[in-house]
Amino acid sequence: MDLIIAMRTFAEVAHAGSMNAAALKLKVSGALVGQRIAGLEDHLQAKLLNRTTRQQKLTEFGESYLEQCRDILELVDFSEGKASDQQRLAQGRLRIAAPVSFGTSALMPALKSFREIAPEVEIELTLSDNNEDLIAGGFDAAFRIGELEDSALIQIKLAPYRMMICASGVYLEEHGEPKMPSDLNNFSAVLLSRTGRKPWRFKQGSEEQSWTPQARISVNSGQAVRVAAKAGMGVAMLPETLIKRDISTGNLVQLLPDWSLPEQPMALIYHRDRYRPQRLTKFLDFAKSVFRNQLA
Known part of the structure; x- marks a missing residue:
């Protein structure tokens, strides 16, 4: 079994909603799609999908594995130079931290526009007036208000907090x-x-x-x-x-x-990684366009 092909097939099944729909998109038979999913489940020794005659649903493990698949496949495309802006779809879960007042009154209303730009991205927003640790908390990016300490994290300066x-x-x-x-x-x-x-x-x-x-x-x-x-x-x-x-x-x-x-300085911080998922790139560009010159 080709593991990358099996992972691509699983990701497409999850996105399309059924094996038949995924088969049409991938231009292969439904039987082959089923074989790839079964082979992947056997390889992982875990069930990815709960299937009935009418519908299918990701298992709890399947939901977690799907996030890993998307990141791995995007990284494969990135490393092979095959992922143009049109080919790379922003998708998967994005974990963001922000201060409570800013997150409630400015960021939340703006996220409607981001959803229109990246409809396949799932936002998980944590509002806290404590400066959440990006690595320990598993966050992709965080908004910070106030002077920032020297850090290995990348900082995007935004409009001052008035x-x-x-x-x-x-x-x-x-x-x-x-x-x-x-x-x-x-x-x-x-x-x-x-x-x-x-x-x-x-x-x-x-x-x-x-x-x-x-x-x-x-x-x-x-x-x-x-x-x-x-x-x-x-x-x-x-x-x-x-x-x-x-x-x-x-x-x-x-x-x-x-x-x-x-005024207090404000910034958006994120990890200094050579590879950056498309969903994070989209969000960083969005945040700069909205919050660099104004707060709401």
């Missing part, structure tokens, strides 16, 4: 609207707990001011801080990408728009 100060109209009716950062001394804040009570630093031209927020509420979720701010519980400093819709609809009011806040 922050805004905001509050609800109801809260401002009761407390007034600050004209200068020093006016915030009369305000209470809702804080993201992981940032603590670090000073908020403002800049206008050459002038700089800072304010250490006074807060009775802190929470470990940017979305929860956003909800609290909308409910009139205080002023909040939140990512622009998280609240830009609330600002445009009037649910939140941007404060001190003439004063800038420090």
Whole structure:
């Protein structure tokens, strides 16, 4: 048995949905397709497909093996120089990590467009404000916010992550609207707990001011801080990408728009491999086109 041919046949059966459909695509008989699958199962000493007279379904092992097949076959094509851009189909599972607020408000809505570009790619997205380890976590790529340590990983610089100060109209009716950062001394804040009570630093031209927020509420979720701010519980400093819709609809009011806040660098990181699956190449190109000049 030619193992590569058997693997190609199995991948085509999984993609086509049946052995007969795969046989038509491969231009061989259905019987030969069945023989190749049976030979592959015998070689692996494991069942790849559960078959009935009406349908077939990948076994749990078959699903896992299919991912390995696709990677191996793509690598074979790559090494033999046979995989042109048209020939190489972006497919398989792509594991991505991203910070919670960015992933929820900016990345998730954008993935609809990526699905149109690469419909055969399955996205597995992990949202966490901890910097997930790419190798230990088995991730293909990860979005990072903040200064990056020197790393063997490749970094693609994206648009800076911008922050805004905001509050609800109801809260401002009761407390007034600050004209200068020093006016915030009369305000209470809702804080993201992981940032603590670090000073908020403002800049206008050459002038700089800072304010250490006074807060009775802190929470470990940017979305929860956003909800609290909308409910009139205080002023909040939140990512622009998280609240830009609330600002445009009037649910939140941007404060001190003439004063800038420090921007945080943002990057997409991935492994420094000579061979890169087509699905990852497609995603990297997509991320650069969407997030290099804007965040949403």
